[in-house]
């Protein structure tokens with residue numbers, strides 16, 4: 460079994476999610492979140508930049524941005540989840556454009572270091588018996604002018620960690636273990652993060668002792684996972700971005716309710732509901748039970764639709780329906796109101 464930083468982190472974040480993803484091998488229900496989509500397109504764009512550099516050429520910024528937009532639209536899917544509803548897809552797209560532009564302007568002509576590889580897969584054992592296997596992908600591996608290795612990682616998130624947090628960060632330290640296995644001359648390795656939103660580069664290092672301690676901790680974490688029999692759900696703020704949320708018992712009821720409601724509304728658009736209602740109303744001179752029941756259902760669906768969309772007029776192809784509140788029957792102390800549908804041709 461091969462472990463990775465993200466596999467270990469998933470278990471620590473929520474064992475139930477870990478089970479769905481790595482044991483039951485269930486594909487995520489939510490196709491993607493906008494944050495991971497943005498991260499992926501930005502990574503692909505910077506990968507393209509450095510792959511071109513590896514061939515001895517510099518790609519112009521305009522061409523790089525064209526590549527970014529091309530990848531964006533090629534891979535965009537309306538199902539991608541935007542958790543922060545106040546932002547649109549265009550907001551994230553322009554954020555990505557800014558990340559690429561700032562990065563490009565800061566590092567051009569890209570000659571401070573020599574790139575060794577991009578999106579390099581590392582795979583190594585934590586023990587001599589090869590019982591504990593790790594793998595990962597390094598965004599970019601460079602060699603500095605002074606001859607030491609640099610592991611570069613691009614971050615598209617909105618948080619800038621402290622130096623103290625980075626000095627304890629596990630992801631790039633795991634990659635450092637991998638680089639040491641892959642490149643025997645890699646004695647001196649620097650960890651470099653590019654926090655693109657802040658156009659900031661932060662660095663850290665790990666001693667051999669720290670890497671050896673990390674290796675033991677990873678072995679212990681893997682042992683914990685392999686001996687686990689229970690996978691409890693661990694709700695947290697991160698659930699908002701969890702791609703298994705629709706099938707997580709913690710939240711699935713929300714999706715069932717919404718799905719049921721949306722199915723009712725979205726089976727037909729407002730226009731379709733109006734067209735159908737008017738057609739039956741006009742064609743059925745003598746109402747039979749079926750048409751009566753369908754009209755009643757349509758009436759209800761139109762009222763639900765109007766309420767949800769906050770409309771008092773819904774347009775069909777040739778006519779519209781007005782939602783009118785009408786006083787109805789009065790008792791001694793109160794009157795009631797009923798919403799009725801008026802066809803306006």
Ligand code: SF4
Pocket residue numbers: 473475476692693694695697698701702703704707708709710
């Ligand atoms: S929604 Fe939350 S509790 Fe459920 S699987 Fe995802 S992370 Fe775990």
